[in-house]
Amino acid sequence: MTLGGNRLFGPLDPAADAGYEAPPPRVGFFTDTSICIGCKACEVACKEWNGVPGDGLDLLGMSYDNTGALGADTWRHVAFIEQSRPVEQPATGGAGAPAGLPADLRWLMMSDICKHCTHAACLDVCPTGSLFRTEFGTVVVQEDICNGCGYCIPACPYGVIDQRKADGRAWKCTMCYDRLKVGLEPACSKACPTDSIQFGTLDELRERAGRRVEQLERAGVTSARLYGDDPNDGVGGDGAFFLLLDEPEVYGLPPDPVVTTRDLPAMWRRAAGAAVTLTVAAVAAFAGSRR
Amino acid sequence: MVPQAEFRSYYGQPVIKKPVWKWDIPAYFLTGGLMAGSSLLAAGADLTGNRRLCRASRFAAAANLAASTWFLVHDLGRPERFYNMLRVVRPTSPMNVGSWLLAAYGPPAALAAASEAAGVSPRTGRAAGLAAAVLAPMVASYTAVLTSDTAVPAWHDAYPHLPFVFVGSAGASAGGLAMALVPPAQASPARRLAVLGAGLELGADEHMGRTMGLTGEPYRQGTAGRLHRWARALTAGGAVMGATLARRSRLASAVAGLALVAGSACTRFSVFHAGAQSAGDPKYTVVPQRERVDAGDAVRATG
Numbered sequence: 376m377t378l379g380g381n382r383l384f385g386p387l388d389p390a391a392d393a394g395y396e397a398p399p400p401r402v403g404f405f406t407d408t409s410i411c412i413g414c415k416a417c418e419v420a421c422k423e424w425n426g427v428p429g430d431g432l433d434l435l436g437m438s439y440d441n442t443g444a445l446g447a448d449t450w451r452h453v454a455f456i457e458q459s460r461p462v463e464q465p466a467t468g469g470a471g472a473p474a475g476l477p478a479d480l481r482w483l484m485m486s487d488i489c490k491h492c493t494h495a496a497c498l499d500v501c502p503t504g505s506l507f508r509t510e511f512g513t514v515v516v517q518e519d520i521c522n523g524c525g526y527c528i529p530a531c532p533y534g535v536i537d538q539r540k541a542d543g544r545a546w547k548c549t550m551c552y553d554r555l556k557v558g559l560e561p562a563c564s565k566a567c568p569t570d571s572i573q574f575g576t577l578d579e580l581r582e583r584a585g586r587r588v589e590q591l592e593r594a595g596v597t598s599a600r601l602y603g604d605d606p607n608d609g610v611g612g613d614g615a616f617f618l619l620l621d622e623p624e625v626y627g628l629p630p631d632p633v634v635t636t637r638d639l640p641a642m643w644r645r646a647a648g649a650a651v652t653l654t655v656a657a658v659a660a661f662a663g664s665r666r
Numbered sequence: 667m668v669p670q671a672e673f674r675s676y677y678g679q680p681v682i683k684k685p686v687w688k689w690d691i692p693a694y695f696l697t698g699g700l701m702a703g704s705s706l707l708a709a710g711a712d713l714t715g716n717r718r719l720c721r722a723s724r725f726a727a728a729a730n731l732a733a734s735t736w737f738l739v740h741d742l743g744r745p746e747r748f749y750n751m752l753r754v755v756r757p758t759s760p761m762n763v764g765s766w767l768l769a770a771y772g773p774p775a776a777l778a779a780a781s782e783a784a785g786v787s788p789r790t791g792r793a794a795g796l797a798a799a800v801l802a803p804m805v806a807s808y809t810a811v812l813t814s815d816t817a818v819p820a821w822h823d824a825y826p827h828l829p830f831v832f833v834g835s836a837g838a839s840a841g842g843l844a845m846a847l848v849p850p851a852q853a854s855p856a857r858r859l860a861v862l863g864a865g866l867e868l869g870a871d872e873h874m875g876r877t878m879g880l881t882g883e884p885y886r887q888g889t890a891g892r893l894h895r896w897a898r899a900l901t902a903g904g905a906v907m908g909a910t911l912a913r914r915s916r917l918a919s920a921v922a923g924l925a926l927v928a929g930s931a932c933t934r935f936s937v938f939h940a941g942a943q944s945a946g947d948p949k950y951t952v953v954p955q956r957e958r959v960d961a962g963d964a965v966r967a968t969g
Contacts, residue, residue: 385967502762504754523743543743609965627676631955649829650803657706660859
């Protein structure tokens, strides 16, 4: 499906599709939530490196997650879920539930981030060209261009990008574009003490993630599944994908996201039909009027 | 009635972000529809020699053009950068396409009104008015694409219907405004456009309510639901009055016309609130997607 030469759906190499000649390999994150310990070093490193403003030290009262959600001032967000169900112990001589904790309680922790979609709705709908595709296949906002129209915000199927109120513009993760430019890995993965957040070329990360799921399955962890790794999914695959231990919606992720612009040609056809209908109505309104 | 949906979520938090658009945006949808319908009325009146209707409609189009521009700039987080809208041509962005459309429509619409006001060069005025009228139907309908091209469930899923609701609302409100401004003897095309537009809007809206399922629910609940009921009452009432009493009584014509404008305003704000309500509740994002996945029908590119 194309519109004005833009492919709107299906697998592709986004940097090459955006017009880069011989771009570097597409990079991304594989976030393995099975080894996330919820330390939030990624949140801190992101804020520090990118100069993201503080957004309050609040106790949200829902869990150990006191950050809440991704937003203009939160580019990494560690979700925290407490569940009453048995922990799946890897069959490697695990010691059972830690002392003092009930055996039927498990904690899920997951560091969420902008997905850097292959088909990024935020980028598609941006009217100024402020949002653009980098040579690494990532999606970045140019803050000197953004005029704060806010269109990208309801367009994102993951609820990532948001408006910074005092500033008026839209902000989100850049995958540390400045660091990528000089061959460094992004701040969040650099700071991750367990390698739950792994940075690399997307092809290699997808292979590694597949092996990790098999490894966990062999160890008896049957709930492990990948999210956002499929280039055939509704957004053409995510540049930042995940290994989850429960359904995506439990972590606040949409179970089957689709880039809204997939339907844009159909939308324009309906709008054209409506425009013709209005023209006919106007002509009919004057039918019989004297010249 | 849609059954109560069971679903899982992250502490009941929304999956997607609510639009940050303020009241300016539904207000723009109203004035954008008014200007588009008025330009059509002005051109038709010009060609059929109805000077009163032509004059009033050209002024109405220009006034709503000025209001629209103000709303659009005022809603920006960085209003001083409004001109960045025309920095690029982006067919994948309905807002960019709309900006170019307005940039093409605005000058002739303003020129037609200026020619009318100054009483000079009626031929230029006619040419400008016809140019504006050619673009006007897309001005009225593109805002539906702008709304639907988002991840907001109540907006996205409404994409087959919203353009017809919006152009119907444009015709009803512009016809209504002219009925309020022009004596009944000269307003018969305005009455006809108003009745046709109201019928189109109400019909498209009814069809939308019957076919949308879960994500159509927000249009009937809360603030959106209240505005929706007002919109239907005002639009239907204004259209019936416009087809009957308004043909003879100037007062009835004005009342019916203003009811139609108010009905259009309620429609636009109802759609706006329905979107915000559907974005704020994870049910509308999660349940349809979960049903697809569980049915083995997840969205996948084939091949």
